[in-house]
Amino acid sequence: MEIFMVGGAVRDALLGLPVQDHDWVVVGATPEALVARGYLPVGKDFPVFLHPETREEYALARTERKTARGYRGFAVHAEPDVTLEQDLARRDLTINAIAAPSKTQSAKTGFDTAFEPDFSALIDPFDGQKDLRDKVLRHVTGAFREDPVRILRLARFSARFPDFSVAPETMALMQAMVAEGEVDALVAERVWQELARGLMEDTPSRMFEVLRESGALQKLLPEVACLWGVPQPAAHHPEVDTGVHLMMVLDMSAQLEGSLAMRFACLCHDLGKGATAADVLPRHIGHEARSAQLLKDVCERLRVPVECREMADVVAREHGNIHRSESLNAASLVRLLERCDAFRKPQRFAEVLLACECDARGRLGLQDSPYPQRTRLLAVLAAAQAVDTHQLAMEAQAAGRGGQQIGEAIHRARVNAVQAAITDTGQLPQTAP
Structure with a gap:
């Protein structure tokens, strides 16, 4: 032995x-x-x-x-x-x-x-x-083609070793496997397992670039694959191409050491831009709602864990509003916090804000730009959290008010607390645009 x-x-x-x-x-x-x-x-x-x-x-x-x-x-x-x-x-x-x-x-x-x-x-x-010395990812034998999971594994290794190239004959073999339908036989659990591991590498963009070149991305995540070639306004996105932007966002999520849920949210935040009507490009009005709808299909197909899908849904729906939050008044800010479920899940909200920062900084020439929205919204949340909701509920019950009225009273108190913080600091606008 x-x-x-x-x-x-x-x-x-x-x-x-x-x-x-x-x-x-x-x-x-x-x-x-x-x-x-x-x-x-x-x-x-x-x-x-x-x-x-x-x-x-x-x-x-x-x-x-x-x-x-x-x-x-x-x-x-x-x-x-x-x-x-x-x-x-x-x-x-x-x-x-x-x-x-x-x-x-x-x-x-x-x-x-x-x-x-x-x-x-x-x-x-x-x-x-x-x-290893030449920094090449090369298949061992033709037996590579017998297991389509190996396409995902090689893509994941590309994210782990971003300075390694894929041997041309290996890329050709993977493309042939995709054409032969091997990728269609992959089960959701294995696809998610490899994607999740790749997302947690230092350069997750490489995984998706390799999957795209092999043709596997179009099979596994067509909602992501279709983003390349979709233009965005150059004034806000100097990189213009939505797919390029997405890769920059993913790598920013790794740079900021985001959790798996946060990185998955970054992956899916702009899915709706792939469904924008051609006659309105490069604008993407309402892409947030489309992104949230497409996200549901992705999560069902890949059986994405609840924690990941819930955070991705919040980021998809609200990232535009979070970017624009500097112009919101106290009432609008509290409603934003409520939609993000920030009072029940403040830690998740902090990660949502981090994903939005990745979106803002994942743009050509803007990688080092500040993102004051994150700090400000955390301060807004802290001001609203200072409200004694238990005491308010007790007083409302003593006055014979029901659940809806109690909720409305808590909402008003939080708005007043945020407004007071705005007035004291002078750092937030008093009215919405």
């Missing part, structure tokens, strides 16, 4: 990056042999085991043969005769198909207690180290 460190752990170690997860492959063993050494079987589709001490995953070397369209129809062969090179050949990218043998093994307690990879004796049958 031989044990090797493989995959992303080797790749990241060679790049000098922190290694988050260790992946191990076992050659020349049977499930029974691992169980006898204390390993715990956990794999459903193929033999994977947890180390009895470290709880890291160890997989038997295996080969795979596709038996149906999509990614779930595979016949797996995991026997002691499967070689390390055969196992590496089924992997997606050359940079993920490098193995390091274990340097030390101990059998004091009846199983291997620890393994230390030997990076001086790497096994690299597909020249992954060269591609």
Whole structure:
């Protein structure tokens, strides 16, 4: 039995990056042999085991043969005769198909207690180290085409390693897979999983650029794909192209270290601009409502988590009003807070404002511009939150008023509190335009 460190752990170690997860492959063993050494079987589709001490995953070397369209129809062969090179050949990218043998093994307690990879004796049958040096994402073999999830994974790696290019033959292969309908077989959960991970990388725009070039974006997110080529007024958007703007917004969301929900909101905030009638371009009157409607379709199709879809809905509907909030009076400001559910969910509202800042700064030449709306609206919220709603409710109930009247009283008190803050600071306009 031989044990090797493989995959992303080797790749990241060679790049000098922190290694988050260790992946191990076992050659020349049977499930029974691992169980006898204390390993715990956990794999459903193929033999994977947890180390009895470290709880890291160890997989038997295996080969795979596709038996149906999509990614779930595979016949797996995991026997002691499967070689390390055969196992590496089924992997997606050359940079993920490098193995390091274990340097030390101990059998004091009846199983291997620890393994230390030997990076001086790497096994690299597909020249992954060269591609690491050349900064190229290249598929290992034609087996890449058997799993459409690999298109999403490669796009995600592009977001993680934005200075890496996609090998021309790999891009051509992905385009062929899209044309053959392989992407159509992807299930929502896997698509969302990879998109979410890519959104959390440092340069999420690269993921969408690669998906767009491969043709997969048009299949998976046509509402996003159609934004390229849609013009906007140059006075407000010097970059003009809506798709270009969206990519700048996404990268700004990463720069400001936004949450997944905030970054997803940035992705979907301008979907409605792709549905603007041609005869009114480059203006996009009412695109906020169209964005919110299209967002519903995206969230249903991809089964987006509730937290992400709710924040995206607020940003889609209200980002224009938040941008214009400097011109709103006290009553309009409180109504904006109410529509954003800011009193019940103040932390989410803070992230909504951050998404709007990304929208404002994700424009050519405006990346370093201030966004005073965020600070001001947080101050407005604080002033309105200072109202003692419990006391107001008690007084209204004592006077025999019902729920609607109590709500109206709380609303008026919040408006008065915001107006008082405006009067004291002189920083906000007294009347709406």
